[in-house]
Amino acid sequence: AQRVTQPEKLLSVFKGAPVELKCNYSYSGSPELFWYVQYSRQRLQLLLRHISRESIKGFTADLNKGETSFHLKKPFAQEEDSAMYYCALSGDGGATNKLIFGTGTLLAVQP
Amino acid sequence: NAGVTQTPKFQVLKTGQSMTLQCAQDMNHEYMSWYRQDPGMGLRLIHYSVGAGITDQGEVPNGYNVSRSTTEDFPLRLLSAAPSQTSVYFCASTVGGGSTYEQYFGPGTRLTVT
Numbered sequence: 413a414q415r416v417t418q419p420e421k422l423l424s425v426f427k428g429a430p431v432e433l434k435c436n437y438s439y440s441g442s443p444e445l446f447w448y449v450q451y452s453r454q455r456l457q458l459l460l461r462h463i464s465r466e467s468i469k470g471f472t473a474d475l476n477k478g479e480t481s482f483h484l485k486k487p488f489a490q491e492e493d494s495a496m497y498y499c500a501l502s503g504d505g506g507a508t509n510k511l512i513f514g515t516g517t518l519l520a521v522q523p
Numbered sequence: 524n525a526g527v528t529q530t531p532k533f534q535v536l537k538t539g540q541s542m543t544l545q546c547a548q549d550m551n552h553e554y555m556s557w558y559r560q561d562p563g564m565g566l567r568l569i570h571y572s573v574g575a576g577i578t579d580q581g582e583v584p585n586g587y588n589v590s591r592s593t594t595e596d597f598p599l600r601l602l603s604a605a606p607s608q609t610s611v612y613f614c615a616s617t618v619g620g621g622s623t624y625e626q627y628f629g630p631g632t633r634l635t636v637t
Contacts, residue, residue: 455630511566515563
């Protein structure tokens with residue numbers, strides 16, 4: 413079965429500290445993984461996708477097929493990074509719109 | 524472009540009432556989806572559509588109906604509201620594939636069923 417697991421409901425760090433939001437997935441084929449972010453009072457928006465191998469707002473995520481993980485990392489957290497982060501999986505190569513989301517991790521960056 | 528719009532923003536229903544959540548997009552996207560967001564459960568797919576006239580069930584379709592008569596609109600109907608349908612509902616439209624794949628979300632509708 414396709415599944416995305418985010419083990420941490422809440423991650424609290426101090427400004428300037430490194431951040432790692434964990435995401436593990438279960439999928440038998442070749443998945444496409446995404447990170448979406450929801451800032452307070454804003455709509456959900458795409459942060460980054462693994463296929464693009466991009467860095468957005470200082471965040472990066474590497475797909476590790478051996479560990480079936482797609483952890484989100486940032487070396488130095490900023491207060492404006494505080495938001496809800498969702499890891500998501502597309503099991504059909506992005507051919508349609510069926511995304512499977514994790515339960516989300518609330519990142520709180522303390523001053 | 525307005526992107527993805529949803530109405531209403533908030534709604535309170537009594538058990539057994541019916542209503543329609545509206546969703547529209549002006550980006551000419553073929554794919555649209557409805558999700559519900561519940562604490563501790565993330566977003567779960569209710570129904571989706573790959574084009575006008577074509578809809579299919581997602582993970583949690585029971586109690587909801589959809590139709591897609593135009594590319595722009597994708598309404599979600601609650602036939603007989605139940606307290607278990609208290610949630611925040613998000614509509615999304617999808618563009619591209621592969622490295623350009625992205626879902627655009629609406630602002631959400633917060634529904635309370637008493």
